[in-house]
Amino acid sequence: MxxxxxxxxxxxxxxxRVSARERKNATTDQDRALLDLMQGAFPxxxxxxxxxxxxxxxxxEEVLSSLRKLKDLHVLRQISAIFDSRRIGxxxxxxxxxxxxxxxEEAAAIVNQHPGVSHNYQRNHAYxxxxxxxxxxxxxxxxxxxxxxxxxxxxxxxxxxxxxxxxIGVTLDMKGEADILRKAPVKHAWSKIEVFDAPTPxxxxxxxxxxxxxxIIPEPFAPWAEEAGVSQEELFHACHNxxxxxxxxxxxxVLHHRDAGxxxxxxxxxxxPQERMMEVGPQMASFAxxxxxxxxxxxxxxxxxxxxxxxxxxxxxxxAVVEAxxxxxxxxxxxxxxxxxxxxxxxxxxxxxxYEIYRKSRENVIK
Numbered sequence: 001m002x003x004x005x006x007x008x009x010x011x012x013x014x015x016x017r018v019s020a021r022e023r024k025n026a027t028t029d030q031d032r033a034l035l036d037l038m039q040g041a042f043p044x045x046x047x048x049x050x051x052x053x054x055x056x057x058x059x060x061e062e063v064l065s066s067l068r069k070l071k072d073l074h075v076l077r078q079i080s081a082i083f084d085s086r087r088i089g090x091x092x093x094x095x096x097x098x099x100x101x102x103x104x105e106e107a108a109a110i111v112n113q114h115p116g117v118s119h120n121y122q123r124n125h126a127y128x129x130x131x132x133x134x135x136x137x138x139x140x141x142x143x144x145x146x147x148x149x150x151x152x153x154x155x156x157x158x159x160x161x162x163x164x165x166x167x168i169g170v171t172l173d174m175k176g177e178a179d180i181l182r183k184a185p186v187k188h189a190w191s192k193i194e195v196f197d198a199p200t201p202x203x204x205x206x207x208x209x210x211x212x213x214x215x216i217i218p219e220p221f222a223p224w225a226e227e228a229g230v231s232q233e234e235l236f237h238a239c240h241n242x243x244x245x246x247x248x249x250x251x252x253x254v255l256h257h258r259d260a261g262x263x264x265x266x267x268x269x270x271x272x273p274q275e276r277m278m279e280v281g282p283q284m285a286s287f288a289x290x291x292x293x294x295x296x297x298x299x300x301x302x303x304x305x306x307x308x309x310x311x312x313x314x315x316x317x318x319x320a321v322v323e324a325x326x327x328x329x330x331x332x333x334x335x336x337x338x339x340x341x342x343x344x345x346x347x348x349x350x351x352x353x354x355y356e357i358y359r360k361s362r363e364n365v366i367k
Contacts, residue, residue, distance in 0.1 A: 006124070006340065027075065030058060031066050035076070038253035039171045042079065044236050046219055060218060067216045074259040078347065079220075081210035081239070082249045088207060088350060089137035089198035090116075093161040094296065094307070095145055097129040097154045104129060107152035108343040114144065115354035120344035123267065123337040127158070127302070130267070130337070134348050136355050137198040147362065158302060162193050164277070164295035167285035169249070180317045181324050184288035199247060204351040206238045210248070211350055262311045264338070266318040268325070269304035271333035277305070280329050284308050289321045304335060 033056050043051035049067070050060035058066070070076040085092050099107045104122055111120055111131050116139075120131040129152075135141045142159070149157040167186050199207065209224045225235040242248035272280050277295060284306060285293035292309040308325065312318040315338070326332055 027070070027073070028066075030056070030062075031070060034058070034063065034066055035070065035253065035255065038079070039255070040252065042251045042253065044221075044239050044251060046221065046232055048220065049216070049218065064216055064218070071216065074256055077254045077256045079214035079216075079253050080212060080347075081207075081242070081251045082254070083207060083211065083242075083247060083350060084249050085134050085348065085350075086193065087196045087245075087247050088203075089196050090134045090348075090350065091137075091139065091141040091195075092116075092132065092134040093141060093145070093159045094130065094132050095148075096127040096158045096160060096302070097131075097149070097152060098127050098156040099129050099152060099154050101128065103153065107154065110151045111148055112344045113358070114148065115358050116144075116348055117344060118346055118348045120342075121339045122341040122343065124340055125335065125337050127156075129154075131344070136351065139355055139359070156301075158297075158299050160296040160307075162294045162296060164281060165193060166281040166293040166295070167290065168292050171288070171291075180289055180312060180320060182288045183286045186282060186285045203238075203242065203247065206235070206242065207247075207350050208352060209235075210239065210242075210251070211347065261313055264312045264315045264318050266310045266312075266315075266322065267337040268308045268310055268322050269335050269337065270306040270308070270329075270331050271303050272306045272331055274305075280331060281306060283329050284325050287321055287325060289317070290325075303333075 034052065037052060037056055042048060045051055047060065049063040052058075053060050053063045056063075067076060067079075097107065097111075107129055108120055108122070111117055111129070114133060116134040117131050118134070120129070122128055123130050133141070133145065133148075135144060145157065145159055148154075171184075198204070205228055209228045212224070214220045215223065219232075221232050221235055225232045228235060228238075230238070239248065239251065243250075270280075270284070272295075281293060281295060284290060285308075287310075289310050289312060290308045291311055292307070294307050295305055296307055298305050310318045310321045312321065322334070322336065326334070
């Protein structure tokens with residue numbers, strides 16, 4: 001049986017690894033400024049890296065060189081379109097499992113086989129295995145979670161889908177100049193969670209292309225346009241249409257949080273009275289260090305209705321944000337769940353056929 005790390009041990013190991021890498025290949029002020037810029041709006045044009053250079057006083061070649069280095073350092077995770085899974089017809093849920101501690105590695109491996117599982121963590125709680133899962137419009141989310149429960153031999157499993165969305169989106173302060181307790185405007189205080197139909201076949205083609213990690217070359221959209229069978233201008237037009245229809249949230253850079261220096265994250269969950277939900281949710285979401293804020297279902301042994309993901313360079317920053325939220329809202333009944341192991345962290349591939357292959361394999365086993 002493997003030894004289970006504590007949250008502090010997990011954070012210390014990650015901080016040591018990142019510190020060693022930084023000593024060997026330190027990022028520059030220009031690198032960090034570029035990453036701050038790219039986490040916002042990415043230029044949808046033929047030579048986007050030249051356009052980025054103009055905004056931050058770098059040549060196109062300097063931008064390309066910087067981003068290639070950041071890729072090698074595992075700081076820059078991906079440059080791509082980021083889609084709203086529910087608006088493109090996918091059904092999603094956060095799932096909490098209570099698994100025997102000496103069986104958690106095997107259970108995590110079983111969960112990871114599902115192509116719709118993007119994040120899978122061990123956390124310091126009786127519910128010790130936490131993952132997100134998505135299925136396409138043709139899938140059955142409840143069936144898949146029930147199957148995973150049985151396959152993992154879990155003691156208990158709760159589905160925790162989003163009931164209200166107050167905030168989603170990670171933006172890390174790479175220059176390290178901003179106050180960890182700062183506020184950031186929330187564009188949409190909340191949105192009704194609805195079920196949407198699948199996009200058109202042509203939109204699905206664009207989604208398959210634009211979800212890929214962008215190649216760091218002078219004209220990175222050219223290969224994608226060729227793959228989609230359109231001109232670059234037609235591809236840009238499709239991007240703007242997807243943004244206008246809110247199928248695409250944004251096109252931007254995504255970072256590896258821990259390799260970018262944010263080695264600590266806390267899933268702070270709160271007991272919020274229903275009559276205060278629309279007051280408290282936006283308050284919690286307004287903190288810049290909170291990347292995700294949702295209302296989720298409660299259960300007899302799980303009374304926490306609001307989930308906030310808090311990111312910091314170390315645990316003390318996360319705790320400071322949690323204390324500030326507590327002070328501002330007056331909500332004190334909470335639980336703090338820190339990661340003790342990361343089993344999986346990927347982007348869900350949309351409309352690639354992976355899910356259909358997985359279902360066929362499961363049906364063959366059942367037969």
